[in-house]
Amino acid sequence: MAIKTIAIVGGGPSAVGAAKALLKENCFDIIHIYERRCTTGGLWNYSNQAPLFEIPNVNSNLQIFPEKVDIIKGDGSGNQVPNHRFGAQYIWPSPVYDLLDTNVPKDIMEYKGFRWPDDTPLFPLREEVLCYLQAYSREVEPYIKFGHFVYDVSQLQNNQWKVSYRVVNESTGGGVTSDQRFESSEVYDAVILAVGNYDVPFLPDLPNLKTWNEKFPGSIIHAKSFRHPKQFVNERDILVVGNSASANDICYELATTLKCNIYKSKRSENNLPSPPNEGIIVVPEIARFIPESQEIEFIDQSRVGNVSMIIFATGYLKSFPFMKRINSSSKPLVKDNGTRVAGLYRQIISYEHPGLAVIGLPRFVLPTRLSETQGAWLARVFSGRINLPEKQTMAKWEENRLNVTGPGKAFHDLKFPCDVLYSHELNREIWKCGLDHGLIPISWNQDQTKIRGGIKQIKESYIKYKRERGKKATTIKELEENAGLVLPPLEAGIFDFSFIAGEHAM
Numbered sequence: 001m002a003i004k005t006i007a008i009v010g011g012g013p014s015a016v017g018a019a020k021a022l023l024k025e026n027c028f029d030i031i032h033i034y035e036r037r038c039t040t041g042g043l044w045n046y047s048n049q050a051p052l053f054e055i056p057n058v059n060s061n062l063q064i065f066p067e068k069v070d071i072i073k074g075d076g077s078g079n080q081v082p083n084h085r086f087g088a089q090y091i092w093p094s095p096v097y098d099l100l101d102t103n104v105p106k107d108i109m110e111y112k113g114f115r116w117p118d119d120t121p122l123f124p125l126r127e128e129v130l131c132y133l134q135a136y137s138r139e140v141e142p143y144i145k146f147g148h149f150v151y152d153v154s155q156l157q158n159n160q161w162k163v164s165y166r167v168v169n170e171s172t173g174g175g176v177t178s179d180q181r182f183e184s185s186e187v188y189d190a191v192i193l194a195v196g197n198y199d200v201p202f203l204p205d206l207p208n209l210k211t212w213n214e215k216f217p218g219s220i221i222h223a224k225s226f227r228h229p230k231q232f233v234n235e236r237d238i239l240v241v242g243n244s245a246s247a248n249d250i251c252y253e254l255a256t257t258l259k260c261n262i263y264k265s266k267r268s269e270n271n272l273p274s275p276p277n278e279g280i281i282v283v284p285e286i287a288r289f290i291p292e293s294q295e296i297e298f299i300d301q302s303r304v305g306n307v308s309m310i311i312f313a314t315g316y317l318k319s320f321p322f323m324k325r326i327n328s329s330s331k332p333l334v335k336d337n338g339t340r341v342a343g344l345y346r347q348i349i350s351y352e353h354p355g356l357a358v359i360g361l362p363r364f365v366l367p368t369r370l371s372e373t374q375g376a377w378l379a380r381v382f383s384g385r386i387n388l389p390e391k392q393t394m395a396k397w398e399e400n401r402l403n404v405t406g407p408g409k410a411f412h413d414l415k416f417p418c419d420v421l422y423s424h425e426l427n428r429e430i431w432k433c434g435l436d437h438g439l440i441p442i443s444w445n446q447d448q449t450k451i452r453g454g455i456k457q458i459k460e461s462y463i464k465y466k467r468e469r470g471k472k473a474t475t476i477k478e479l480e481e482n483a484g485l486v487l488p489p490l491e492a493g494i495f496d497f498s499f500i501a502g503e504h505a506m
Contacts, residue, residue: 001158001159001160001189001354001355002189002384003028003189003190003355003382003383004028004029004030004189005028005029005030005031005187005188005189005190006022006028006030006031006032006188006189006190006191006192006382007032007033007034007161007163007186007188007190007191007192008031008032008033008034008191008192008194009034009150009153009163009191009192009193009194009195009322010033010034010035010042010193010194010195010196011033011034011035011037011040011042011137011144011146012035012040012041012042012043012044012133012194012195012196013041013042013044013133013360013367013368013371014042014194014196014359014360014367014370014371014374015033015035015042015192015194015359015360015371016033016040016133016136016137016140016371017111017359017367017368017369017370017371017372017374017375018192018194018359018371018372018374018375018378018379019031019033019140019143019375020139020140020372020375020439021372021375021376021378021379021438021439021441022375022378022379022382023140023143024379024437024438024439025379025380025382025383025437025438025439026437026438027379027382027383028382028383030188031143032143032145032186032188033140033143033144033145034144034145034148034149034150034163034165035087035144035145035146035147035148036066036087036092036147036148036149036150036168036175037087037090037091037092037146037147038072038081038085038086038087038088038090038146038147038168039072039075039076039081039134039146040075040133040134040137040141040144041075041076041130041133041134041137042133042196043094043095043096043196043198044076044094044096044126044129044130044133045076045091045092045094045130046094046096046126046127046130047067047091047092047093047094048227049066049067049091049092049093050093050221050224050225051064051065051093051201051222051224051225052064052065053200053201053203053222055203055209055210055213055220056203056204056205056206056209056210057200057201057202057203057222058202058203058204058205058317058337058338059200059317059338060200060317060318060319060334060337060338061319061321061327062200062317062319062321063176063321064092064093064199064200065173065174065176066090066091066092066093066168066174066175066176067090067091067092067093067174068089068090068170068174069089069090069091070089071088071089072088072089072091073088075130075134076127076130076131076134077130077131077134077135079134085146085147086146086147086148086167086168086169087146087147087148087168087169087174087175088147089168089169089170089174090147090168090174090175093224094224095198095223095224095246096126097126097226097227097228097250098227098228099228099253100125100126100249101121101123101124101125101126102123102124102129103123103245103249103272103455103459104123104366104455105122105123105451105455105458105459105476106120106121106122106123106124107122107448107451107476108366108369108448108451108452109124109366109368109369110368110369110442111136111368111369111372111442112369112372112439112440112441112442114135114136116128116132118474119474120132120474121472121473121474122458122462122472122473122474122475122476122478122479123459123462123472133368145165147167147168147169147175148165148166148167148168148175149165149166149167149168149172149174149175149176150163150164150165150322151164151165151166151175151176151178151183151322152164152185152322152324153191153193153322153323154324154325154326155325155326155353155355155356156187159354159355160187160188160189160355161187161188161189161190161191161355161356162185162186162187163185163186163187163188163191164183164184164185165183165184165185165186166178166179166182166183167182167183169182188355189355190355190356190357190382191355191356191357192357192358192359192378193320193323193356193357193358193359194358194359194360194371195319195320196360197316197318197360197361197363198224198316199316199319200316200317200319200338201222201223201224201312201314201316201317202314202315202316202317202338203220203222203312203314204312204314206286206288206289207287207288207289208288208289208290208291209289211289211291212289212291215291216291216294216308219308219309219310220309220310220312221309221310221311221312222311222312222313222314223242223246223247223250223311223312223313223314224316226246226250226311228253229253229254229257229258230257232254232258232309233258235258235260235308235309236260236306236307236308236309237260237261237262237263237304237306237307237308237309238254238258238260238261238262238263238307238308238309238310238311239263239264239265239283239296239304239307239309239310239311240254240262240263240264240265240310240311240313241265241286241310241311241312241313241314242264242265242266242312242313242314242315243264243266243267243268243269243270244270244272244313244315245270245272246313247264247266247313248264248270248272248274248275249275250311250313251264251277251280252274252275252277252280255277255279255280256277256279261279261281261306262279262280262281263280263281263282263283263304263307264280264281264282264283265283265284265285265286265298266282266283266284266285267285271415271416271456272455272456274456274460275459275460275463283298283302283304284298284299284300284302285298285299286298286299287299287301290303293305294306294307296310315409317337317338317339318334318338318339318340318341318361319334319338320333320334320341326353331343331352331353333350333353333356335407336407336408336409336411337408339407339408339409339411340407340408340409340411340412341358341361341412342398343398344357344358344361344398345388345389345394345397345398346377346397346425346426347361347362347412348361348374348377348378349378349381349388351388351391351394351395351398357378359371359374359375359378360374361412362412362413362414362419362422363409363412363413363414364413364414364415364416364419365414365419365422366419366452369423369441369442370419370423372439372441372442373423373426373427373430373441373442373443374426375439375441376426376430376438376439376440376441377426377429377430379438379439380429380430380433380438385433385438386429386430386433416452416453416455417449417452417453417491417494417495419452420444420449420452420495421494421495423443423444424443424444424495424496424499427441427443427499427500428499431499443499443500444495444497445497445500446490446495446497449490449495449497450487450488450489450490451476451487453487453488453490454487454488457485457486457487457488458476458479458485458487461479461483461484461485462479462483464483465478465479465482465483468483469482
């Protein structure tokens with residue numbers, strides 16, 4: 001079936017990058033983007049609201065509810081939200097917190113040909129990221145159905161896709177409550193899911209955790225509810241569970257602001273930037289909670305008491321609650337208890353359900369540039385310029401990756417250098433189609449790959465420089481000249497940059 005009409009579910013950074021690739025392919029009659037918010041920017045739209053969920057939470061189909069607010073009149077860039085736009089009375093829980101800056105330097109966060117303002121710090125603040133994303137998204141806003149909540153996506157017998165949605169307003173409770181007056185549907189040849197990875201918090205079912213929460217209500221939250229250390233000024237001691245980028249950031253903010261003990265329970269090492277602080281006490285993985293004595297026991301049988309707040313920075317579940325029929329079928333999209341999206345070739349296109357694709361699944365990547373790369377590859381697949389292999393070959397690709405990673409969330413992990421190698425694989429196929437038309441995404445060249453491999457050193461040098469000089473560096477060169485930054489060399493024999501040439505080597 002020739003693909004001429006496409007729906008994108010989600011209007012955040014990955015959705016917009018993919019949409020631009022589809023538009024530049026100049027091959028499709030209809031491209032509709034469904035976004036529940038009234039603005040672009042996705043999760044970077046700040047919200048004070050904490051998501052409601054049970055403790056523990058292992059339910060990937062959990063419905064996240066919005067909060068009704070005064071009418072939103074402007075976006076993060078100060079541009080006025082049109083009066084007729086739906087969804088302006090609701091905001092959705094977001095994981096971004098007050099003092100958040102990025103863990104990736106702006107040099108490698110750019111979309112193709114869309115530079116950051118020169119005076120932007122090397123690691124932009126959340127407000128600056130939102131402004132950048134919304135400025136980049138302006139071009140595709142005419143294709144976005146703002147304030148439209150998708151509640152069902154199903155495949156028809158002719159392999160087309162029916163997308164059912166509600167208008168986000170008071171009658172529909174922000175889109176999550178049925179009201180047939182504000183419900184409708186459209187049929188498309190293909191559907192792209194680009195809803196992000198930070199909607200449904202994962203809070204593991206540890207021994208006695210539920211009992212602890214019942215006995216000490218309010219003492220357990222997820223990192224998605226963290227906003228500022230001032231939330232915790234009256235706590236005794238605090239335990240942060242996890243060793244991710246968010247866990248490290250939260251520990252650092254708490255330790256540099258509060259006077260109580262800050263414990264960090266880690267299960268594995270992490271090569272992501274981690275601001276050093278002597279006030280953070282590292283403890284092992286949790287074995288069990290002991291509500292009777294208000295103690296927490298770790299796998300080495302050591303214990304801590306006096307902890308009045310526990311923050312789980314344990315990540316998120318893959319969630320597509322609107323894919324009800326497929327997820328309840330013999331070929332579900334979400335598997336392994338909400339940790340893996342299955343049946344996809346190259347982590348993008350479904351070989352089980354023709355016309356279905358997902359953008360932005362891999363973890364530990366640069367979502368902006370990867371969305372353009374994945375989008376450019378997918379646009380060429382949908383237009384027929386890239387031919388997919390047989391179904392058996394695509395299934396074998398997934399099987400081979402499972403043999404390497406095992407089931408679960410590791411399947412989607414593309415830690416450096418795997419993220420660069422993955423992008424190179426896609427870009428080689430894009431390049432083979434010719435460079436005469438369509439979006440030509442950024443491909444990792446040697447200099448950018450060196451920056452990618454040195455993110456930890458760059459961020460730690462940036463923090464030290466800011467602490468000692470009282471200002472934020474805006475370039476890597478500034479840190480090299482004034483803070484002694486030395487980027488680690490690239491390991492020989494891993495990368496092949498030979499296919500990147502001329503003006504396309506960016």
